[in-house]
Amino acid sequence: MSATDAASQNRGVPEPAFGFWRRSYAMLVKEFIQLRRDRVSFAMIVMIPVMQLLLFGYAINTTPRHLPTAVLIQEDSDLARSVLKALENTKYFRFTREVHSVAEFDDLLQSGKVLFGVEIPRGFERAVRRGDRPALLVAADATDPVAAGSALGTLGAVVQTALAHDLHIGDPPAMPFEIRAHARYNPAAESRLNIVPGLVGTILTMTMLIFTALSVTREIERGTMESLLSMPIRPVEVMFGKIIPYVIVGFIQASLIVGIGTLLFGVPILGSVALLAALTTLFITTNLSIGYTFSTIVQNQLQAMQMSMMFFLPSILLSGFMFPFAGMPVWAQYLGEALPLTHYIRIVRAIMLKGAGPSNLQYDTIALIVLMLVAMTIAVTRFRRTLD
Amino acid sequence: MSSVSTTSAADIAIKVDGLSKSFGGREVVHDLSMQVKRGSIYGFLGPNGSGKTTTIRMLCGLLTPDAGEGTCLGYDIRRDADKIKRLVGYMTQRFSLYQDLSVRENLEFVARLYGMRDARGAARDMIRRIGLNGREEQLAGELSGGWKQRLALGACTLPNPQLLLLDEPTAGVDPKARRDFWNEIHALAAEGLTVLVSTHYMDEAERCHEIAYIAYGHLLAHGTVDEVIAKSALSTYTVSGDDLNGLAAELAGKPGVDMVAPFGTSLHVSGRDKSALETTIAPYRDKRGWRWEDSEPSLEDVFIDLMNRSKDNFQ
Numbered sequence: 001m002s003a004t005d006a007a008s009q010n011r012g013v014p015e016p017a018f019g020f021w022r023r024s025y026a027m028l029v030k031e032f033i034q035l036r037r038d039r040v041s042f043a044m045i046v047m048i049p050v051m052q053l054l055l056f057g058y059a060i061n062t063t064p065r066h067l068p069t070a071v072l073i074q075e076d077s078d079l080a081r082s083v084l085k086a087l088e089n090t091k092y093f094r095f096t097r098e099v100h101s102v103a104e105f106d107d108l109l110q111s112g113k114v115l116f117g118v119e120i121p122r123g124f125e126r127a128v129r130r131g132d133r134p135a136l137l138v139a140a141d142a143t144d145p146v147a148a149g150s151a152l153g154t155l156g157a158v159v160q161t162a163l164a165h166d167l168h169i170g171d172p173p174a175m176p177f178e179i180r181a182h183a184r185y186n187p188a189a190e191s192r193l194n195i196v197p198g199l200v201g202t203i204l205t206m207t208m209l210i211f212t213a214l215s216v217t218r219e220i221e222r223g224t225m226e227s228l229l230s231m232p233i234r235p236v237e238v239m240f241g242k243i244i245p246y247v248i249v250g251f252i253q254a255s256l257i258v259g260i261g262t263l264l265f266g267v268p269i270l271g272s273v274a275l276l277a278a279l280t281t282l283f284i285t286t287n288l289s290i291g292y293t294f295s296t297i298v299q300n301q302l303q304a305m306q307m308s309m310m311f312f313l314p315s316i317l318l319s320g321f322m323f324p325f326a327g328m329p330v331w332a333q334y335l336g337e338a339l340p341l342t343h344y345i346r347i348v349r350a351i352m353l354k355g356a357g358p359s360n361l362q363y364d365t366i367a368l369i370v371l372m373l374v375a376m377t378i379a380v381t382r383f384r385r386t387l388d
Numbered sequence: 389m390s391s392v393s394t395t396s397a398a399d400i401a402i403k404v405d406g407l408s409k410s411f412g413g414r415e416v417v418h419d420l421s422m423q424v425k426r427g428s429i430y431g432f433l434g435p436n437g438s439g440k441t442t443t444i445r446m447l448c449g450l451l452t453p454d455a456g457e458g459t460c461l462g463y464d465i466r467r468d469a470d471k472i473k474r475l476v477g478y479m480t481q482r483f484s485l486y487q488d489l490s491v492r493e494n495l496e497f498v499a500r501l502y503g504m505r506d507a508r509g510a511a512r513d514m515i516r517r518i519g520l521n522g523r524e525e526q527l528a529g530e531l532s533g534g535w536k537q538r539l540a541l542g543a544c545t546l547p548n549p550q551l552l553l554l555d556e557p558t559a560g561v562d563p564k565a566r567r568d569f570w571n572e573i574h575a576l577a578a579e580g581l582t583v584l585v586s587t588h589y590m591d592e593a594e595r596c597h598e599i600a601y602i603a604y605g606h607l608l609a610h611g612t613v614d615e616v617i618a619k620s621a622l623s624t625y626t627v628s629g630d631d632l633n634g635l636a637a638e639l640a641g642k643p644g645v646d647m648v649a650p651f652g653t654s655l656h657v658s659g660r661d662k663s664a665l666e667t668t669i670a671p672y673r674d675k676r677g678w679r680w681e682d683s684e685p686s687l688e689d690v691f692i693d694l695m696n697r698s699k700d701n702f703q
Contacts, residue, residue: 227484227543230448231501232473385469387450 040303047310064147064327069116070097070108077125083136083177086159087118092151105139109184111360112346115141115148115326128176135180142183143353144194147324152181185353196261197348198321200280201341203257204250205287205315206308211246212291213304216383221300226387235383239376243288250284251277270355276348279365283344286368289375290340296382315341343367401426401551401582402447404458404465409442409451416442418605420456424584424598426550429577431596432586435695439605440586441481444553447584448478461550474502477544481555483536487529491520491539494528495546502547510546518542534565541569545576552576554585558592570595590688601691603698609690617690622646623662624685625669628654629678644668647693651686658689 016022035042069087073080087093093116099105108114119137127134138155140148156179186193216238219225228238258276261267269276294307316322318332319341325333336342343364350356358365402424409417417439424430432440445451447460449469457464463471485494495511504510515524518538523531528539537557544552554573558566570592577583577597585596593599593613600610609616627635632655636648639657644664649656659665673680685693 222487223480223482223484224486225484226450226480226482227478229450230473230476230478230480231498232470233501234470386452387445388452 038300038303040298040306051310051313064150064324065091066094067092067116067147067151067324067326068096068114069093069118070099070105070114071095072099072102072105072117072119074122075120075124079125079128080120083120083159084118090151090155090159092154093118107360109139109141110350110354110356111363112141112350116151124177131176133176133178135178137180137182139182139184141354142186142189143349144320144324145183145186145189145191147326148183149189152183155179155181192265193267193353194349196265196267197352198345200254200257200261200348201283201319201344202316202321204254204280204284204344205341206312207253208246208250208284208287209291209294209308209311210305211249212242212288213294213298213308214301215242215292216295217298217301217304229385229387235380235385238383239289239292239379243285243292246288247281247284250288251281254280254284267352269352271351271357275358275361276351279344279347279351279361279368282365282368282372283340283347286340286372286375289372289379293375293379293382296379296384315339318342320345337367338371340368340371343371399426400424400459401428402430402458402460402584404447405456407443407446407453407456407458409439409446409454416605417446417453420602420605420607422600422607422610424582426582427577427580428597429573429583429585429595431593431599432584432602433588433593433599433691434586434602435588438603440602441555443602444478444555444584444586447472448476448553449473450478474547475550477547477549477552479540479544479552479554479557481559483528483540485528485536485540485543488527490525490527491515491531492524494539495543498543498546504547514542514546534561537561537565537569541572545581550580550582552581552583552585554583556586556588558587558589566592590686590691593687601694603695606698608694608698613687617685617687620685620690620693622658622660622685622690622693623665624656624658624683624689625665626651626654626656626681626683627678628681631677635672635678639669639672642668647689647696649689649692656683656686656689658685658693660693 071084073084084095088095095118097108097114099108099117102119105117105119109117117137117139119139121134121137124134124136138152140152142148142152159179183189216225219228258269258280262269290311291308294311295304298304298307314335318328318336319325319339320336321341325336325342328336346364347361347368350360354360400423402422404423405421407417407420408415416437420439420443432443434440442451446453447458447465449465449472452466457466459465460472461475463475465472486497489497492511492515495514496507499507499510515521518541520535520539520542523535528536531539541554541557544554552573558569561569566589573583573585574595585592587593596613598610598612599616601608601616609619611619632650632653636650636655639645640648644659644661644666645657645668646660647656647658649658657665657669659668669680672678
């Protein structure tokens with residue numbers, strides 16, 4: 001139709017008064033009605049900001065206190081007890097384990113069960129009385145420099161004050177012993193050493209979740225679900241068929257991130273690459289299963305995206321990726337334990353930075369397997385085999 | 389299977405009793421019972437929203453009936469949905485294959501889902517059978533309506549089903565493609581396949597061995613086309629001549645006249661009470677310019693009448 005034709009036709013239909021506003025209003029009313037019908041989206045409008053605020057407000061503590069600490073006491077003396085009490089009084093440390101050998105001490109640090117270890121050497125009290133200034137060893141897991149940093153930084157001064165008060169010796173000009181702080185695994189406190197392994201998990205969480213979160217809703221929205229359901233295929237088969245291709249995609253993605261991390265950022269892989277690959281595959285599958293579970297719950301792709309965000313946000317905040325896990329309040333730690341990223345971040349940091357082996361990672365590996373199986377079970381039971 | 393005698397069970401492809409289904413408090417299918425013989429083409433007719441799609445979905449296990457029971461190919465529709473799915477090809481009303489897969493990939497997917505050994509070979513043979521050679525690599529979403537419908541039929545016949553459920557397969561398809569499609573259906577039925585096909589088109593109904601008419605969820609009539617027409621007890625006069633519109637307007641609503649419908653250059657005047665109809669039309673029969681003829685009602689007359697009556701009863 002030529003421009004003049006169109007113009008002459010338009011003349012026949014007069015533009016209504018306030019046409020722009022009427023049409024905009026019509027659209028606006030329609031959008032509101034649709035939004036109101038979409039319960040999940042509506043809930044998200046409230047949930048996302050509230051959750052974000054609560055998590056940021058309460059859970060995040062960049063100067064964490066009460067960090068789990070192991071003690072290795074080689075000498076049972078008054079002074080030793082006073083020193084330990086002084087350490088605990090700094091509020092930075094919480095003595096959760098008492099160990100009896102250096103090997104046990106190292107193992108706890110490597111597996112991430114404690115963040116600090118304090119060793120009081122044999123003959124400590126006598127050396128102090130002799131004025132030998134013996135060394136008190138405080139070893140820290142410095143993979144997360146934020147968690148370890150503030151405790152180590154203020155250690156000397158705080159202990160001195162506490163001790164002076166406890167021993168009633170006034171304010172001595174110098175410490176009667178030396179505190180030898182040992183920042184393990186990341187002595188230079190380089191945050192990239194901590195961030196890069198964490199990023200492997202964070203990026204994988206985001207991408208894997210979205211791949212599968214859209215998968216079932218896409219079939220429903222495109223109408224292909226009706227055909228699929230009329231054919232002899234079981235829910236488990238649908239699930240595996242939709243997850244497995246992305247395990248490969250995820251594996252390639254993970255290799256890429258780890259490769260760049262080691263080549264460009266100089267992050268080491270101290271542990272076994274095969275173990276890292278195996279547990280990364282497990283983590284990828286867990287996330288894909290969770291995404292797939294979402295897609296069996298939501299009604300459309302928008303809801304799937306929102307639900308993924310709802311899951312992704314706490315994963316970043318509560319997993320120990322951004323903020324020290326041990327510094328979070330207990331309820332937040334429990335929430336964190338339910339997130340696969342929490343366990344994977346421990347695994348990936350332990351393997352890459354601490355050279356941890358399978359025996360150090362049992363708990364987190366089992367946690368990932370349990371989360372995966374729970375997600376898969378929910379997905380298979382939620383998957384509707386009919387159009388009812 | 390229990391004590392059902394084997395001969396009759398073997399002859400019957402679908403047997404359902406008292407099927408009902410509601411959605412959100414609205415009953416879409418009400419107490420529906422029907423039987424479809426093996427190897428026959430069974431037409432399922434009725435207006436939009438009459439419950440045809442819902443019934444078909446209950447037959448193949450996509451929906452669970454609220455009440456009623458039945459068997460499909462000898463398997464219980466409630467308990468044996470998995471077994472039924474292996475033996476039934478269901479062609480959905482809306483194209484529901486993967487638009488982003490090619491013709492060949494869609495067919496191979498179906499073949500693999502049914503566990504066929506040579507999925508590639510089966511897909512290749514089907515492409516030839518449905519005349520899609522040369523388009524194997526075209527994406528399904530890019531096919532025209534007629535080709536999509538052929539592909540969909542190909543996909544649901546690929547695993548050699550015993551029963552085909554076709555939900556308005558020819559909606560929006562041109563007459564030539566429709567005729568080809570029906571020829572294919574008859575060829576399949578001749579091979580022993582049972583076909584249940586829903587449609588709006590009267591000419592398609594007449595191509596079926598048996599038909600059932602369903603409106604507002606109720607099965608109103610069933611049998612062969614002739615049986616359905618005979619059972620309707622409708623009397624119809626065909627009028628030809630001038631100013632039929634004026635005549636139609638005058639007759640509509642008069643006693644004994646249940647339906648007045650123009651058919652091309654003639655007018656069908658129908659009524660269930662023949663004597664009342666004849667009394668009413670008597671003064672018009674002598675007028676010049678009109679030619680009255682006592683004729684058989686068409687299938688469409690019967691269906692519209694059934695629909696009008698059921699509206700009075702169920703709405």
